[in-house]
Amino acid sequence: MTPKEKLFSTLRHEPQSEAPWVPFAGVHAGKLLGYDATEVLTDADKLFASLMEVNRLYKPDGQPVVFDLQLEAECLGCELVWAKEGPPSVKTHPLFDENDPEDRVVPCDCTIPDANQGRIPLVLDVMRRMKAAAGDETALYGLICGPFTLASHLRGNDIFMDMYDDEDYVRDLLAYAAKVAKTMAGYYVEAGMDVIAIVDPLISQISTDHFRQFMTDPFTEIFDAIRDLGAFSSFFVCGDATRNIAVMCETGPDSIGIDENINMAEAKTITDRYNVALGGNIPLTTLMLHGNQQDNMKFTVELLDMFADKTNLIISPGCDMPYATPVENAIGVAQAVHQTNQVREMVKNYQRAEMDLSQVVLPDYEHLERPLVEVFTLDSETCAACTYMWGAATGMKARFGAEIDLVEYKFTVKENIPRIVKMGVQQLPSIYVNGKLVYSSLIPSREAFDRVVREALTTTSK
Amino acid sequence: MTSIYLITGFLGAGKTTAVNRLSACFKDRKIGVIVNEYGRTGVDSENILSGQVTEITNGSIFCACRADQFDDALGRMLALTPDVILVEASGLSNPASIDAVLRRRPDNEMFIFRGVVCLIDAPRLHKVIDTALVVPKQIDAADLLVINKADLVSKEDLKTLTADLSRRRPDVPLLTTAFADIPCEAVCNLKRIRPAGADGAAHSQDLTLRKALITFQPGTLEPTELKALVAVLAAASWRVKGRVTHPDGRMTDVDAVGEQIRFSEADEGRPQNHLIVLWGTGQAAARMLRSLPEQMPAVLRIDYGS
Known part of the structure; x- marks a missing residue:
């Protein structure tokens, strides 16, 4: 079985004895070849070379081609602030007018990005090149900004007020954002992506009632559309979305991705109920960025050992890996996934250093x-x-x-x-x-x- | 081989006058003109001698959403093998994607793109450059900048304006005119200088633009009411345009760009009862329109677009 087929089998919910490994190397991919975050997100050759390096070093069963939740927002006129060690962030929200917060506008469908807009051609080009170079062995992920996060990029913080003040507006804006997501999914599947991940970190910031009220419909529609396109789907969330895991499952993704804010065992009892695969949740900062290789190996082995049955289980970082993640840490995780028994033996007596809290002075x-x-x-x-x-x-x-x-x-x-x-x-x-x-x-x-x-x-x- | 020129500039900067003026520069040649102004009703067609006018209505040239319409119009025009095509872009459009749009045409060997002439509205530039997102984009995409209506500003203001524009675009010629009186040689010698690759790559939508269509009860609005309403709306928007039929059956055409408001009695054409309002983030039109139906019984409904 090729690495790609191993992941596909998990996404088809077939019984497994091993878990596949999907390193979310977004801007971190650039670090492997000395490119900064802006370079890998704006230069097709640098991005492609960096992704091939991820493929060579981290031996993934699946890997994303680009991890930038601002890509669609940029096409829709949000100004971005670029960084050297992280993806860009959104600076302006075109649907928010500070002089008139009640001016709630839903863009017309004619503004949905076409395949020539913004950085979409660059991404599609690299997707096609990755498909040709690595696609036989490795499953490729196309990542799309989820509708709620996209709506927030467009409308800004006021979307959280709108959910109380103008429910119809929020529903209409999310319906528009869902159309954007479905359009992007079409481009990405055509460019050869095997798995379409809808990445919506803000889902952790709302209640289950609000999820049902506003999110269930657009997300269900998006996952149905991805299924119709013949691709697998995933629903990524960041932050503590424990309360929303069940409702997320009900929207029909093939898998869900979570970070360290959620207890993996607890989440898996929920996702198993719905027969949805669960990916996660190697801590990004404490472990991948600031830990050492043994910390990463030990955590990964313990994570795998939590689940006797590896069906519906994917090992991945909690979210986009920090740019400066030491290469050896990700290699350590890869090794722990691929040669679990040897690595378990290597780290069995290893103890993580205790954190010194005595120097921290809290305010009075x-x-x-x-x-x-x-x-x-x-x-x-x-x-x-x-x-x-x-x-x-x-x-x-x-x-x-x-x-x-x-x-x-x-x-x-x-x-x-x-x-x-x-x-x-x-x-x-x-x-x-x-x-x-x-x-x-x-x-x-x-x-x-x-x-x-x-x-x-x-x-x-x- | 057809030469294509693109004329850009914000609403009211004098693009139409410039197109008429430039068509005179090419009077011995076969000229085609493509105009695209939201709500325009063919006012300039008769001014273009031996030319061919195609209008693209209800769209925006180089807004990606209407690129298909522009493509069709250009294809039809090229089939007539003119020597020159003048394209007047919408005042609200970002011309950054023009090169990409032209390059991907299958018939791109039939024409040469000579460049972008950008009209600058001297009295209004400082007001619009900070509030209308497209204005700096129009300036950045230009191969020739023309400060128009220079007669309406003081010498000092003109000096500041010229200095600001030269700082922003030191690489392109800058002319100062009134009534869009552009010397023919400036345009005949125009060359597209924008580096390939800088165009279109990051072309994005502008969701800060808003539009609304006000529909009035037929024959209920008095001329004085109309004038008062337009004065208030024009101050709070980029543009107000339309035609209204009064109780006595007379019709008034309205065309307002900021504080320049033009009312004219219409003696022919279909009676209408609409005003189109275009505005952007930071302008008060939305707030005003929300309370309008309550304040003015003549308003039948308001449809919002984006």
């Missing part, structure tokens, strides 16, 4: 001069859920000004990790006010957040 929350809002994110510049959580916080700061203090702690900054551990932060992104958790993986509406901050203003000691 009982004696603050003014309310302190701390936002703990993976990285607001590269993770969409974090971008919009941080957006909610900076919006609040703009309204309250000097009355409150606001700070972001990014998990991707190594020095912040002990602080995040000491604070006991369980999920990213989270918002704490005066040291107390108020929002965990749930982006607050403007009104609710303002209420919390006003309350803190009355209780904070002066």
Whole structure:
């Protein structure tokens, strides 16, 4: 059986004795050849060469061709901010007018990107080249920005308000975003992609009721369309979406991808009920970026050993691998997947170094001069859920000004990790006010957040 | 071999005058003209002698969504083997994709693309460049910049404007004119200088553009009411255009670009009761239109587009 067939068999839910391995090397692929993130996302030759290097070094059963959730938004006129070590982020939201937030516009279908727009031709070109060069052995993933994340890119943080204030608008905008996703899926399948992954990190930031109300229909429609195109499908989410795993399964994907914010064993009991494959969830930052090779091997072996039955199981990073992930860490994971018994033997006496928390000094929350809002994110510049959580916080700061203090702690900054551990932060992104958790993986509406901050203003000691 | 020229510029910059002027430059040649102005009703057709006009309505040349219409119009025009084709782009369109659109035509050996002339509205540029996303894109795609209506600004303002534009595009010629009086040699010698590959690659939609069609109850709006309404709407939008029939049966054509408002009595054509309003993010038209049906009983309905 070729590596590709092994993954296909898992996606067909056939009994397995081994789990396939899908490294999500997006911008990280460029690091292997010394290209920065912007170069691999804008230069077809560099992207292709980098992906071939991923294929050679990490021996994947499946691999994505490009991991950039801003690609569709860019075609639709969102301005991007480019980075050297991460995918670009969205700077402007064309469907939001700050002078008139109630001007809620749904773009006409004539604006759905054609195959010549933005960076789509570049991506299709590289997909075709990857198909020819590696497609016989390796399953190729075409990644598409999920409708909710795309709607947020277009409308900005106000989409979370719109879900309360104008339900019809949100439904219409998501229907438009779903049409964009289906169109993109058509381009990607035609260019040879075997699996179409709908990547929608923001799904972790809404309640199950809101999922059923707004997401069930567009996602079901998208997965039906991918099935009609003859491809496999996946539904990627980031953040703590535990509450939404069941409703995600009900939309009919062949597989679901989760990150370390979700307990893999717990999630698999749910996905197994629906006979949906589950992929995940090697921690991106603590392990892949900041851990060493043995940490990565040990984690992977333990992850595999959690499941006696490997049916419907895929091993992958929690999401797009950090750009600077040391090569040996991903190789370690690959080895642990492919030669589990040997690696289990190699790391059986290995103990991970304990984290030193003694140097972390937390603020004296009982004696603050003014309310302190701390936002703990993976990285607001590269993770969409974090971008919009941080957006909610900076919006609040703009309204309250000097009355409150606001700070972001990014998990991707190594020095912040002990602080995040000491604070006991369980999920990213989270918002704490005066040291107390108020929002965990749930982006607050403007009104609710303002209420919390006003309350803190009355209780904070002066 | 047909020479193709593209005339761009924001609404009201003087593109139509420029097309008429340029067609005179080629008066001994066989000229074809493709115009594309939202809501235009063929006003300039008769001015183009021995020319051929194709209008693309309800679309935007080089907005990807209407590229097919432009392709068809160009194909029909090329079949007539003119020496020159002047293309007037929509004032709201981003011309960045023109090279890509032309290059992928199967008949691309029948023509040579001579370049983009971009008209700049001297009195309004500083206002629109920050609010209308397409304006900087139009300037960036130009091979010749023409500061038009220079007679309407002070010498000092003109100097600042010229300096700003030269800084932004030091690589292209910059002319200053009034009434789009462009010297023929500037255009006859035009050469497409934009490097290949820089075009179209990142072409994107502009979702910040909004449009609405106001429909009035037939024959209910008095001329004074119409004028008051248009004055308010024009100040809050890029463009207001349409025709309204009054209670006494007379008809008024409206054509407003920002503060330049033109009302003219229409003596022929079909009675209509519509105004098209085009605006962008940051302008107050949407807010105004939301409350309009309540304030003005003559309004039958408002349809929004995007």
